[in-house]
Amino acid sequence: MQPAIPVPGHAGVRLPIVVELKKGWHYEEASGSFAHGRQRFDPAEALPAGAQVTQRFPAGSIPPRTTQERELARFVQLVLPPDDVPAKYLDLVQRWPCVANAYVIPPPSLPSLPQA
């Protein structure tokens, strides 16, 4: 038995693809593309309509002053439309030139026992 309280289905929680960019790459919100010097990579064509790319760390929470904060800025997330399955795109995303690593964190749960 592994005690857990799962995320309720009715909550409609979505699991993004977490993308860790290669060093030197960053996401430009204005253009919607990944950039590294003069290199650009536009993910839009590879993703379904309605997919969103956002910084993993909410804007304003990470003024990148330290090395660790710059590390945080390397993480972005791809949020797919509600009916799409993130795992379906994982192999594709991992092959992008800007991507060091990509994964989907499985649904979270609370580490406790459900009570009647």
Place this chain on the structure above:
Amino acid sequence: MATKSKAAFGYVTKAGYLNQKVEPPKYADYVIAELRYDKPIAYEASAFKAPAAAKKEADNLNQVLSHFDIANMGSLFGLGAAKVSKRVELAASLPSLPSGSTVEKRGGDPAFFQSNFVCIVPKCPSDAKRLAAALGKSEAVWGAYVAPRPVPAAATTGPASGSRNFEPSQGYLHSAPNGIGAMQVWDLAGAKGKGVTICDIEGAWNREHEDLPAGISLIGGDMLNDLGWRDHGTAVLGEMVARPNTFGAVGAAHEAKAVVHSAFFNQVFNLAGALSNAASKLKAGDVILIELQSTGPNGKYVAMQYWNDIFTAIKTAVSKGITVVEAAGNGDENFDLAIFKDTGLQKDSGAIVVGAGVPPTNYFDNANGYATIGAPRSRIWFSNYGNIVNVQAWGWHVTTLGYGDAQGGSEKSWYTLRFSGTSSASPIVTAAAACLQGRAKAKNGTPLTPAKLREILIKTGTPQEPGPGVPLSQKIGPQPNLASAMAKV
């Protein structure tokens, strides 16, 4: 009488933990003697008396009294002299050793039965035991004993109306080795977590619960609308900051400020973002608690720092002087397996990773009956373990707020005796961290670094114990002992 072991903030008594002062009882120790039905003996304020038939026995009793300095005696039930004297008539008519039914047939009423009980108060309370022993030897007396001293009902059951007091069952607050010794240190300045903010990251809370402090802010993310998650968050908060009062539970760090942060933003799960956002709103010396787990590569639940974005977010928060406490998870997983090499489960994020330990009194109840779940402070079967698991705390049947198995009614007055998992263990450690930081700030003017705090908790803790099937090699670490830890601040 309930014995006190600590008087600074609360009291440990045989009945449990009391957060209020126990007034001494109105009477000092006294003796209750029960006269035999068939002995026609009455009593006055200072002596027994009897007609000729029982004069010898009354004299013997008075002889006993003469060896003591008696302050007062009379009916235990407050019967007047007339009713006490009346017993003599009926007693004289009874056969030797009559049964209760025989007495009733002869006219024995409730007053008669009550009139058998004599209350004798010696001036010196320490005489009570010897007086009881001496009276008990008399043939006219069924038995004599020192009256038990009462524990005020309010101490264990709360006020006559409203919620009951569940604090006596919060054993995790008690002294080591059973608990973390929170109560022992509360009288130290700052040691209730004053000046420290705790941020719980999960998904839902009942912030309107009657025993939580007002003004617990949601500082980011969106709450899930789910009772199970709400109960969980409420239970977590209760262990840490439930208010000290005459009902409910009391938090181990009840002077700390609590805030909460959801790991969900517009329905998207993003714990790393929540950690980063929470850290941006906290300061050095504050504490973040991660109350989540997810499925690892073996299909078992693991700690959230397995994933690199979360690991990085924890490291960043810790680098700002914020202590991060993380539930190890309930996957019965060994973090030292080769499959976890180079992942966050074998690297130091700086967090305090918490395993679930067996509490001193424990049982597993199901349709098959009851069974103990293991040796105290051994790993509970479901707790994850390994080198990165730093400390443990009670992972079974923790008394706190929410759920309603201990008290129902409206949701804001629900309490539980059964909160379990690394979920219940982690807030205990979080509160311990807040107590230490509060003390450090009060004493030294500056908080401990997260690394120093973790080191103190580990070095001063009560060691893990082995149990059947759970050897010490399955490491979950010691249980914090704040009484020892405070000496290192």
